[in-house]
Amino acid sequence: MAKGVAGSGYFKWNYSNSDIIRRKGFGKELNRFFAQTLYEYSYPYVPYDPYRTEGAHLADNVRIRANEDHGTITYQNKYANKIHEGVGMNFNKQIHPLATAHWEQAAWRQNKDRILAEVDAYRKARSV
Secondary structure: OOOOOOOOOOOOOOOOHHHHHHOOOOHHHHHHHHHHHHHHHHHHHHHOOOOOOOOHHHHHHHEEOOOOOOOEEEEEEEEEEEHHHHOOOOOOOOOOOOOOOOOOHHHHHHHHHHHHHHHHHHHHHHHO
Protein backbone atom coordinates (compact mmCIF):
# COMPACT_ATOMS: atom_id res chain seq x y z
CA MET A 1 0.00 0.00 0.00
CA ALA A 2 1.24 3.49 -0.82
CA LYS A 3 2.39 5.68 2.04
CA GLY A 4 0.14 8.56 2.92
CA VAL A 5 -2.67 9.64 5.12
CA ALA A 6 -4.32 6.93 7.19
CA GLY A 7 -7.09 5.31 5.21
CA SER A 8 -5.63 6.22 1.83
CA GLY A 9 -5.55 3.51 -0.78
CA TYR A 10 -3.42 2.53 -3.71
CA PHE A 11 -4.85 2.47 -7.19
CA LYS A 12 -3.33 0.88 -10.28
CA TRP A 13 -4.82 0.48 -13.75
CA ASN A 14 -4.81 -3.04 -15.14
CA TYR A 15 -4.87 -1.72 -18.70
CA SER A 16 -2.75 0.69 -20.70
CA ASN A 17 -4.06 4.22 -21.23
CA SER A 18 -4.79 3.45 -24.88
CA ASP A 19 -6.76 0.33 -23.89
CA ILE A 20 -8.83 2.30 -21.39
CA ILE A 21 -9.57 5.00 -23.97
CA ARG A 22 -10.51 2.39 -26.57
CA ARG A 23 -12.68 0.48 -24.10
CA LYS A 24 -14.59 3.68 -23.31
CA GLY A 25 -15.56 3.89 -26.97
CA PHE A 26 -13.02 6.43 -28.22
CA GLY A 27 -11.12 5.73 -31.41
CA LYS A 28 -11.46 5.62 -35.18
CA GLU A 29 -15.13 4.57 -35.24
CA LEU A 30 -16.20 7.35 -32.85
CA ASN A 31 -14.16 9.94 -34.75
CA ARG A 32 -15.83 8.87 -37.99
CA PHE A 33 -19.26 8.99 -36.36
CA PHE A 34 -18.55 12.48 -35.02
CA ALA A 35 -17.41 13.71 -38.46
CA GLN A 36 -20.47 12.14 -40.13
CA THR A 37 -22.80 13.67 -37.54
CA LEU A 38 -21.25 17.11 -37.91
CA TYR A 39 -21.52 16.80 -41.70
CA GLU A 40 -25.22 15.96 -41.43
CA TYR A 41 -25.92 18.90 -39.12
CA SER A 42 -23.83 21.20 -41.37
CA TYR A 43 -25.64 20.21 -44.57
CA PRO A 44 -28.33 22.95 -44.43
CA TYR A 45 -25.60 25.58 -43.95
CA VAL A 46 -23.50 24.52 -46.95
CA PRO A 47 -24.09 26.67 -50.05
CA TYR A 48 -26.10 24.82 -52.68
CA ASP A 49 -26.42 26.32 -56.16
CA PRO A 50 -29.71 25.24 -57.78
CA TYR A 51 -28.45 26.42 -61.18
CA ARG A 52 -25.34 24.22 -61.24
CA THR A 53 -25.39 22.22 -64.47
CA GLU A 54 -22.40 19.90 -64.12
CA GLY A 55 -20.56 18.03 -61.42
CA ALA A 56 -21.68 17.36 -57.88
CA HIS A 57 -22.95 20.09 -55.61
CA LEU A 58 -20.52 21.19 -52.91
CA ALA A 59 -22.83 19.95 -50.16
CA ASP A 60 -22.90 16.46 -51.67
CA ASN A 61 -19.30 16.07 -52.82
CA VAL A 62 -17.58 15.11 -49.57
CA ARG A 63 -15.22 12.48 -48.25
CA ILE A 64 -15.38 11.59 -44.57
CA ARG A 65 -12.37 9.87 -43.06
CA ALA A 66 -11.15 9.05 -39.59
CA ASN A 67 -8.19 7.62 -37.74
CA GLU A 68 -7.55 6.98 -34.07
CA ASP A 69 -6.93 10.69 -33.37
CA HIS A 70 -9.50 12.63 -35.39
CA GLY A 71 -12.08 12.67 -38.16
CA THR A 72 -12.11 14.86 -41.25
CA ILE A 73 -14.76 16.12 -43.63
CA THR A 74 -13.25 17.09 -46.99
CA TYR A 75 -15.38 19.01 -49.47
CA GLN A 76 -13.90 17.88 -52.77
CA ASN A 77 -14.92 20.64 -55.18
CA LYS A 78 -11.94 22.71 -56.33
CA TYR A 79 -13.65 25.90 -55.17
CA ALA A 80 -14.59 24.56 -51.70
CA ASN A 81 -11.98 26.50 -49.73
CA LYS A 82 -12.90 29.78 -51.43
CA ILE A 83 -16.59 29.28 -50.64
CA HIS A 84 -15.84 28.12 -47.10
CA GLU A 85 -13.93 31.33 -46.46
CA GLY A 86 -16.69 33.39 -48.12
CA VAL A 87 -14.29 35.08 -50.53
CA GLY A 88 -16.33 37.18 -52.96
CA MET A 89 -19.38 34.96 -52.59
CA ASN A 90 -23.07 35.72 -52.60
CA PHE A 91 -24.74 32.48 -51.62
CA ASN A 92 -27.91 31.48 -53.41
CA LYS A 93 -30.25 30.64 -50.53
CA GLN A 94 -33.07 29.14 -52.57
CA ILE A 95 -32.31 25.50 -51.62
CA HIS A 96 -30.32 26.09 -48.41
CA PRO A 97 -31.66 29.29 -46.82
CA LEU A 98 -29.14 28.97 -43.95
CA ALA A 99 -26.12 28.84 -46.31
CA THR A 100 -23.09 30.67 -44.98
CA ALA A 101 -19.31 30.64 -44.98
CA HIS A 102 -17.78 28.51 -42.20
CA TRP A 103 -20.89 26.33 -42.28
CA GLU A 104 -19.56 23.80 -39.76
CA GLN A 105 -19.16 26.55 -37.17
CA ALA A 106 -22.72 27.75 -37.76
CA ALA A 107 -24.02 24.19 -37.41
CA TRP A 108 -22.00 23.69 -34.23
CA ARG A 109 -23.32 26.91 -32.66
CA GLN A 110 -26.92 25.95 -33.41
CA ASN A 111 -26.74 22.21 -32.65
CA LYS A 112 -23.85 21.62 -30.25
CA ASP A 113 -25.96 19.96 -27.55
CA ARG A 114 -27.70 17.62 -30.01
CA ILE A 115 -24.45 16.69 -31.74
CA LEU A 116 -22.72 15.95 -28.43
CA ALA A 117 -25.68 13.91 -27.20
CA GLU A 118 -25.68 11.76 -30.36
CA VAL A 119 -21.93 11.25 -30.24
CA ASP A 120 -21.97 10.41 -26.53
CA ALA A 121 -24.83 7.93 -26.98
CA TYR A 122 -22.87 6.26 -29.78
CA ARG A 123 -19.74 6.17 -27.61
CA LYS A 124 -21.60 4.67 -24.66
CA ALA A 125 -23.17 2.02 -26.87
CA ARG A 126 -19.71 1.00 -28.08
CA SER A 127 -17.90 1.02 -24.72
CA VAL A 128 -17.22 -2.17 -22.84
